[in-house]
Amino acid sequence: MAGSSRNTPHRCDTSGSGPGSPVAFPRMRVAERVASNLPAELTSFVGRGREVEDLETLLEGEARLVTLTGPGGCGKTRLALSAASRLAGGFEDGVWWVELAPLSDPALVPQAVASAIGVREAPGRSPTEALLEHLESREPLLVLDNCEHLVQCCADLVDTLLRSCPRVRVLATSRETLGIVGERAWLVPSLALPGQQSSIEEMMQSEAINLFAERARAVVSTFELTEHNAPAVARVCRMLDGMPLAIELAAARVRVLSVGQISSRLQDSFALLSGGSRTALPRQRTLKAAIDWSYELLSENERILLGRLSVFAGGWTLEAAEAVGSGGGIGREEVLDLLAHLVDKSMVVSGAGAEGALRYGMLEPVRQYGEQKLEESGEAARVRKRHAEYYLALAEEAEPELKGAGQAQWLGRLERDRGNLRSALGWSSESGNAELGLRLAGALERFWWARGHLSEGRRWLEMGLAGSGESPAAARAQALNEAGWLALWQDDLQRAVEFLEESLDSFEELEDERGIATSLTNLGHAVLHQDDKERLKALSREAETLRERFVDRWAIAELLIFLGMAALYEGDHQRAVALLEESMASFRDLEDTQRVTICVTYLWMAALEGGEHDRAAALLEEDFRRLQRLEIKPRIQIYDGLMGLAVLAALGGRRARATRLCGAAETLREAINLSLLIWDHTPTNFETQLNTARSRLEETAWEAAWAEGRAMSPEEAVDYALSEGEKPGSSPPSTTSYPAGLSAREVEVLRLVAKGLTNPQIAKELFISPRTVDRHLNSVYRKVGVSSRVAAARFATEHDLL
Numbered sequence: 001m002a003g004s005s006r007n008t009p010h011r012c013d014t015s016g017s018g019p020g021s022p023v024a025f026p027r028m029r030v031a032e033r034v035a036s037n038l039p040a041e042l043t044s045f046v047g048r049g050r051e052v053e054d055l056e057t058l059l060e061g062e063a064r065l066v067t068l069t070g071p072g073g074c075g076k077t078r079l080a081l082s083a084a085s086r087l088a089g090g091f092e093d094g095v096w097w098v099e100l101a102p103l104s105d106p107a108l109v110p111q112a113v114a115s116a117i118g119v120r121e122a123p124g125r126s127p128t129e130a131l132l133e134h135l136e137s138r139e140p141l142l143v144l145d146n147c148e149h150l151v152q153c154c155a156d157l158v159d160t161l162l163r164s165c166p167r168v169r170v171l172a173t174s175r176e177t178l179g180i181v182g183e184r185a186w187l188v189p190s191l192a193l194p195g196q197q198s199s200i201e202e203m204m205q206s207e208a209i210n211l212f213a214e215r216a217r218a219v220v221s222t223f224e225l226t227e228h229n230a231p232a233v234a235r236v237c238r239m240l241d242g243m244p245l246a247i248e249l250a251a252a253r254v255r256v257l258s259v260g261q262i263s264s265r266l267q268d269s270f271a272l273l274s275g276g277s278r279t280a281l282p283r284q285r286t287l288k289a290a291i292d293w294s295y296e297l298l299s300e301n302e303r304i305l306l307g308r309l310s311v312f313a314g315g316w317t318l319e320a321a322e323a324v325g326s327g328g329g330i331g332r333e334e335v336l337d338l339l340a341h342l343v344d345k346s347m348v349v350s351g352a353g354a355e356g357a358l359r360y361g362m363l364e365p366v367r368q369y370g371e372q373k374l375e376e377s378g379e380a381a382r383v384r385k386r387h388a389e390y391y392l393a394l395a396e397e398a399e400p401e402l403k404g405a406g407q408a409q410w411l412g413r414l415e416r417d418r419g420n421l422r423s424a425l426g427w428s429s430e431s432g433n434a435e436l437g438l439r440l441a442g443a444l445e446r447f448w449w450a451r452g453h454l455s456e457g458r459r460w461l462e463m464g465l466a467g468s469g470e471s472p473a474a475a476r477a478q479a480l481n482e483a484g485w486l487a488l489w490q491d492d493l494q495r496a497v498e499f500l501e502e503s504l505d506s507f508e509e510l511e512d513e514r515g516i517a518t519s520l521t522n523l524g525h526a527v528l529h530q531d532d533k534e535r536l537k538a539l540s541r542e543a544e545t546l547r548e549r550f551v552d553r554w555a556i557a558e559l560l561i562f563l564g565m566a567a568l569y570e571g572d573h574q575r576a577v578a579l580l581e582e583s584m585a586s587f588r589d590l591e592d593t594q595r596v597t598i599c600v601t602y603l604w605m606a607a608l609e610g611g612e613h614d615r616a617a618a619l620l621e622e623d624f625r626r627l628q629r630l631e632i633k634p635r636i637q638i639y640d641g642l643m644g645l646a647v648l649a650a651l652g653g654r655r656a657r658a659t660r661l662c663g664a665a666e667t668l669r670e671a672i673n674l675s676l677l678i679w680d681h682t683p684t685n686f687e688t689q690l691n692t693a694r695s696r697l698e699e700t701a702w703e704a705a706w707a708e709g710r711a712m713s714p715e716e717a718v719d720y721a722l723s724e725g726e727k728p729g730s731s732p733p734s735t736t737s738y739p740a741g742l743s744a745r746e747v748e749v750l751r752l753v754a755k756g757l758t759n760p761q762i763a764k765e766l767f768i769s770p771r772t773v774d775r776h777l778n779s780v781y782r783k784v785g786v787s788s789r790v791a792a793a794r795f796a797t798e799h800d801l802l
Helices: 049-060 076-090 106-117 127-135 148-164 200-204 207-219 230-239 244-255 259-272 287-295 300-309 318-325 332-344 364-377 380-401 407-416 418-430 434-443 445-450 454-466 473-489 493-510 513-529 533-549 553-569 573-589 593-609 613-629 635-651 655-671 686-695 699-710 714-721 744-754 759-766 770-784 789-798
Strands: 065-069 095-099 141-145 169-174 183-187 349-352 358-361
Touching: 049 065, 049 076, 049 169, 065 076, 076 095, 076 141, 076 169, 095 106, 106 127, 106 141, 106 148, 127 148, 141 148, 148 169, 200 207, 200 230, 207 230, 207 244, 230 244, 230 259, 244 259, 287 364, 300 318, 300 332, 300 364, 318 332, 318 358, 318 380, 364 380, 380 407, 380 418, 380 434, 380 445, 407 418, 407 445, 407 593, 418 434, 418 454, 434 445, 434 454, 434 473, 445 454, 445 473, 445 635, 454 473, 473 493, 473 513, 493 513, 513 533, 513 553, 533 553, 553 573, 553 593, 573 593, 593 613, 593 635, 613 635, 613 714, 635 655, 635 686, 635 714, 655 686, 655 699, 655 714, 744 759, 744 770, 744 789, 759 770, 770 789
Parallel strands: 065 169, 065 183, 095 141, 141 169
Antiparallel strands: 349 358
């Protein structure tokens, strides 16, 4: 039965007229059967092919009640209408559309259903009784559109119908579920969006982009989607989170604005997205009106929490919501229930995060709406401060963990909250809270570097340093060290040296062994790349002295990295290997995986320098195997490894492979704005080996291999680096061709799909991330021309791919 917690003021008459019934109706008599009353679709229905198929399967199968949920404008009504139209011929007694949005009195719901079906008034009987009598032995599909403002009465009526009429099925649309036994809740997703790095061809196939193009053509008949405007259309659709109503309203603006102008004006989406169809319901004419409709159904505390949650960027956890959303009349213990109500009412969306924990978010138009309400409340400054303080605490908790065995998990957690970290840093700068911003940027140094966010990390650090006159000396020393390290990798050597010298002086005053060791090591890198051999020798002597004096094992291991690197660049191969192996052993004991990785990088370089190609290949393969298992992959590490494998391929005469690896590395280098090459000053110029490989490859073959490499994502590059038959010294890759242009990896994924494995299970089987599996599977769908796992498995069987 429907839950008793519903706050709708009236309950529906589901048992007949009598004392306490809200409305008494005269008896009804049944009209002769008429055709289904589905409204005509006045515009084309774009995308959602897989969803419509799945809804058909559900409603023709075991499900008797399916409720489509989601916020206003997500496309619930159009999806229900499309599915109902496809099902119209499959129900013996018709498919009946019941529009509930115009109703305000819950007691009128049974009458609206009776009227839609054609059950007429008859003396002495309630509409519910007449409906039960009429539907008792019939097999219709009832579509109840817009139940949210009458949710209790709809729940009562549907529950009664399903219990008393065994062949009746119901498809409902609502901002929240009906909450009755047997209900199958279906959250309507946003339209599929193209990725940031999608090709023009992939953009052209995007549901969201095609919806924009269709609706734009309706107002400007000459509008065409081209390779020139597709990226701008993609930006618009991404800014609107694939919400159909918002995309349609944006497309209507092409009458007076270019797509680029629409994109630039979407920062204030409610002002732009107005002027919908005059014949639409008032709440559907503008985006704001659509969300107003949902907002008015919230309790006072739900409205307050919605506004506070709008400060989050890119989603949040329950713990974050409790920390930021509580206070000012809302207890921390109340946040969970309030958040659950917002999810139920489709103002907040939820989904599985890392390790099964739920993560919450808002579609961007809903977030902007909540932000306006927060500003009107007068508590925006207090809430944003709490948000910044929460993420400072998270970053400072993560800082030591990024040196240990949990590094990968913490990198993933910080990456998922990158939008919130940016928001907190931006607020710190704008509000004049320089110390908070400096501490936050400094705590994230390992994150900036490991994830390749060099320019961004450096910008936040330098902004914090510029206003940090009153900040604690330790925080400033740390930030100087980190800013110098990032400047070094961008080949801004003069600035790097300035930062690092000041940092080293500050750490020496503080007698901080770890700070001294890291700033000295980083300064050594900078001096080396300045080709200042005399100063490098002086720093090496200083490091040797400190190595004998220090007691902190981590600090000593850090100094050993510098000494090993210096020995390598001086051509002392044997000493370099000994020092680096000693450092690596210490960092392994200390479970600092990032520093172990740095040691491995220098060791495979030393192996290459010493002509030990098999050892270099083994070290690189070990490193890439570990990378392959990480969902969040350190991009600088991938870059270094790809270049190492490229050199090995070139030395082994595998010129096309070397070129592909270089192409993939170049894409990564550009993405992270990396200027410094780690082997710039090694005795052997490995760049020569790569140039030789290019010169011995035909120009057309080189261009093709280079383009293939450039097109690889980081995950695909890691897969390619370890692909069978592609390791140094092995046979050339298989040239087997597969139907529909499927790649070997796509066929592997398809085989496992056919075996019934889920995406996470496939990821585990193939040592790749679930995100990579999802990308491969979407590519399979596109190439094969299917939209479901069942159809893909059928294709695999029919083409003997199993």
